[in-house]
Amino acid sequence: MKVLDEYLKEAKAELTKSEAEVKAEEIGSVIEVKDGVVILKGLTRVSYGEIIEFTSQAKAVVIDLLPETVGTIVLGDYLGIKFGETAKSTGMTLSVAASSDLLGRVVDPLINPIDGKNKIKPEKYYPLEKVAPGVVYRKKVNVPVQTGIKAIDVLIPIGRGQRELIIGDRGTGKTTLAIDTILNQKNENLICIYCAIGQKRAKLASIVKLLEKKSALDYTVVIAATASDSVTLQYLAPYAACAVGEYFMDQGKDVLVVYDDLTKHAWAYRQISLVLRRPAAREAYPGDIFYLHSRLLERACRMDEKYGGGSLTALPIIETLEGDLSAYIPTNVISITDGQISLETDLFNAGIRPAINVGLSVSRVGGDAQTKAIKSVAGKLKLDLAQYREMAAFSQFESELDEETKKFLNRGARVTQVLKQRRNNPYSLAEEVVIIWAASNGYLDKIALDEVEEFEAKLISDLKLRGKAVMDRINKNKVLEKKDEEELKRLVLDNL
Amino acid sequence: MKIDPSIFSELKLFFNERANPSAGKLSVVSAxxxxxTEKELILVSLIRLGYKTDEVDYQINKNILAGIILKVGTTVIDLSLRGQLTTLKNELYEST
Incomplete structure (x- = not known):
């Protein structure tokens, strides 16, 4: 009875809220239904992006306005729609119901829960399509996103408000990189949104379970349009994720959105465009495939305090075929983003994981997004690694090389070894600083290559015991001071 | 030009529609x-709302239960009881 009372109370509140008003609606009738696309006759005064509703309660979005007909894509199941069925316009543009209750939930792009828990009460409606903030509203990117992955934080740093592309073949660790970044944001005041586009449901389930296990779901929203969901939902998922991100950003918070992956998003849009008979261009993609991604990624920004502060960082993921970075979609997205993290199968198979090709990866924000601590130890590292890669070809002739070259190769090999990392094992800022400091100052040069990993683990666990004060200091102040260095030297030499 | 007799009637309908589009015609559906007097009241309101009332087509449809539905081309103003009940049903469903 209590439940019934609750329902009646809510219903009463809802009904007394809405006033009866004379509303003119546009109506149309269905003349074609094909694969998620419905063409209607009528609806003469409907606008682009408006939601229309069928008599069977199904909803669709208008995306094609032609002289005699209107083309729409159905949000959800299109199987029940019949020829001649009436549809009326709702007058609403496609929006997402955002609320702070979304944290910890797994939803579809229309914010219907798919994790089996109760419906989410909307707090505010955010439009899916929005013009990106102008130049005046933005602020320079200089606060880092601590990914917890040594290779990224040291060599290809990501800042809050940046777009960094993760690109690579299948099975090179793209999703793992993104998930590890999310796992490291527990105490970093960063809300994470993971957008799954066209993925296998089993993979999504295992990702959600992992986030739950590591208590990362409390600050994460998962928006999913899996492979068996309609093409419309796959097309809209990234925009929905961006809209939810903007909801949190407008509250002054920092947000990280992972789009996994935009290749499948491009495929979904290609399917819609071809069914709508739009002209096909290169590789059968429609002519506006660049705009599809650029308008999404341009919404990532760092807002000036005057306009609310907050930031939205985007980590789009693109899958390449045969390592071809010069294919159509990869080149498009590379030119949009502020840098890329390039993962390679060869490196992955050789045991270098994360399989980041440091030569091809770049972060156009770079040192501005690094804390002073990391900057002080990372300085020479990139140059050392570049020189090591150049000389690596000579390592086969090791016995015939001079001392200088041997030293370079030795140092380079140890630095490469130190940049390897296990999956789902993020490092704190202090741990990263210590390890890189030890490697670039030559303390690892005397250890055998296969013992470096063991030494690293020993050093980290020792620091957690005896060096806790130093670690806490570095983590808090984000600077490496002289006295810290002295103490670290002592601890490192102890462990050698 | 010879037109195939089997499509002649349909072609005639098509051209009629093109020449005099029913877009301008106003139709009032009542139960x-x-x-x-009722018709006059409706006409006064229509003129106030800005619709052309030279040709008004009156239709009867018992399904709308009560009230009227106004149709101008593809625009529809639903003031019927059936419409109100459907909206009520949807709102109750959504809110609970």
Whole structure:
């Protein structure tokens, strides 16, 4: 009875809220239904992006306005729609119901829960399509996103408000990189949104379970349009994720959105465009495939305090075929983003994981997004690694090389070894600083290559015991001071 | 030009529609036959709303239960009881 009372109370509140008003609606009738696309006759005064509703309660979005007909894509199941069925316009543009209750939930792009828990009460409606903030509203990117992955934080740093592309073949660790970044944001005041586009449901389930296990779901929203969901939902998922991100950003918070992956998003849009008979261009993609991604990624920004502060960082993921970075979609997205993290199968198979090709990866924000601590130890590292890669070809002739070259190769090999990392094992800022400091100052040069990993683990666990004060200091102040260095030297030499 | 007789009637309908589009025609659907006073009241409101009332087509449809539905081309103003009940049903469903 209590439940019934609750329902009646809510219903009463809802009904007394809405006033009866004379509303003119546009109506149309269905003349074609094909694969998620419905063409209607009528609806003469409907606008682009408006939601229309069928008599069977199904909803669709208008995306094609032609002289005699209107083309729409159905949000959800299109199987029940019949020829001649009436549809009326709702007058609403496609929006997402955002609320702070979304944290910890797994939803579809229309914010219907798919994790089996109760419906989410909307707090505010955010439009899916929005013009990106102008130049005046933005602020320079200089606060880092601590990914917890040594290779990224040291060599290809990501800042809050940046777009960094993760690109690579299948099975090179793209999703793992993104998930590890999310796992490291527990105490970093960063809300994470993971957008799954066209993925296998089993993979999504295992990702959600992992986030739950590591208590990362409390600050994460998962928006999913899996492979068996309609093409419309796959097309809209990234925009929905961006809209939810903007909801949190407008509250002054920092947000990280992972789009996994935009290749499948491009495929979904290609399917819609071809069914709508739009002209096909290169590789059968429609002519506006660049705009599809650029308008999404341009919404990532760092807002000036005057306009609310907050930031939205985007980590789009693109899958390449045969390592071809010069294919159509990869080149498009590379030119949009502020840098890329390039993962390679060869490196992955050789045991270098994360399989980041440091030569091809770049972060156009770079040192501005690094804390002073990391900057002080990372300085020479990139140059050392570049020189090591150049000389690596000579390592086969090791016995015939001079001392200088041997030293370079030795140092380079140890630095490469130190940049390897296990999956789902993020490092704190202090741990990263210590390890890189030890490697670039030559303390690892005397250890055998296969013992470096063991030494690293020993050093980290020792620091957690005896060096806790130093670690806490570095983590808090984000600077490496002289006295810290002295103490670290002592601890490192102890462990050698 | 010779036109195939099998499509002649349909072609005639098509051209008629093109020449005099029913877009401008106003139709009023009611649940029962409206009396003259009721019709006049409706016309006054329509003129106030800005619709052309030279040609008004009156139709009867018992399904709308009560009230009227106004149709101008593809625009529809639903003031019927059936419409109100459907909206009520949807709102109750959504809110609970």
């Amino acid at each position: 029962y036959t409206l009396s003259q």
